[in-house]
Amino acid sequence: MPNNTNNILLIGPMGSGKTSVARLLANNLDKKFLDTDEEIMKKTGVDIAYIFDMEGEEGFRKRECLALKECLADNNMVLSTGGGIVLSKENRNILKDRGTVVYLQTSISSQVERTASSNNRPLLKNKDAEETLEKLMLTRGPLYEEIADITIMTDNKSLQEMSKEIQREINEY
Ligand code: S3P
Numbered sequence: 179m180p181n182n183t184n185n186i187l188l189i190g191p192m193g194s195g196k197t198s199v200a201r202l203l204a205n206n207l208d209k210k211f212l213d214t215d216e217e218i219m220k221k222t223g224v225d226i227a228y229i230f231d232m233e234g235e236e237g238f239r240k241r242e243c244l245a246l247k248e249c250l251a252d253n254n255m256v257l258s259t260g261g262g263i264v265l266s267k268e269n270r271n272i273l274k275d276r277g278t279v280v281y282l283q284t285s286i287s288s289q290v291e292r293t294a295s296s297n298n299r300p301l302l303k304n305k306d307a308e309e310t311l312e313k314l315m316l317t318r319g320p321l322y323e324e325i326a327d328i329t330i331m332t333d334n335k336s337l338q339e340m341s342k343e344i345q346r347e348i349n350e351y
Contacts, residue, residue, distance in 0.1 A: 185277025193292035
């Protein structure tokens with residue numbers, strides 16, 4: 179979806195590499211890097227797991243929607259979003275409107291591998307990661323696809339390869 183914001187908006191599941199790729203891409207393209215989870219942590223002074231503990235997923239989602247709107251008040255950025263941002267229709271509309279949406283498609287096994295060392299992902303805490311990520315993908319996969327302008331498969335690719343591929347696709351878009 180062409181628009182004149184110059185924003186690149188990364189969506190995809192936990193463990194797809196959104197934050198690392200967004201940071202690199204922003205650097206390569208001389209754009210500002212933002213991340214909705216980081217903005218929430220900066221604003222609240224606590225980590226995401228603590229927000230889930232205190233306010234549940236519902237409280238977190240409200241903060242996430244607000245963070246998305248605040249981030250996207252600006253232009254010329256690469257924005258990394260939380261894996262569940264697409265659950266809200268409002269968020270999906272905002273994303274579609276405010277930039278080129280890039281979906282980092284990732285197999286469940288890569289997601290499991292990349293999230294294994296993290297202890298700040300409350301939805302995976304004390305759960306079987308593979309089963310949980312599979313379940314999440316069943317609901318969220320179609321939502322990522324619904325708003326993606328560009329889809330990149332991330333399995334077995336380095337951050338630099340992903341970043342270059344996104345740059346290429348955006349130039350052709
Ligand atoms: C979530 C993904 C996380 C974070 C929160 C919820 C999700 O972000 O927003 O733990 O619902 O998939 P990452 O996708 O960056 O891990």
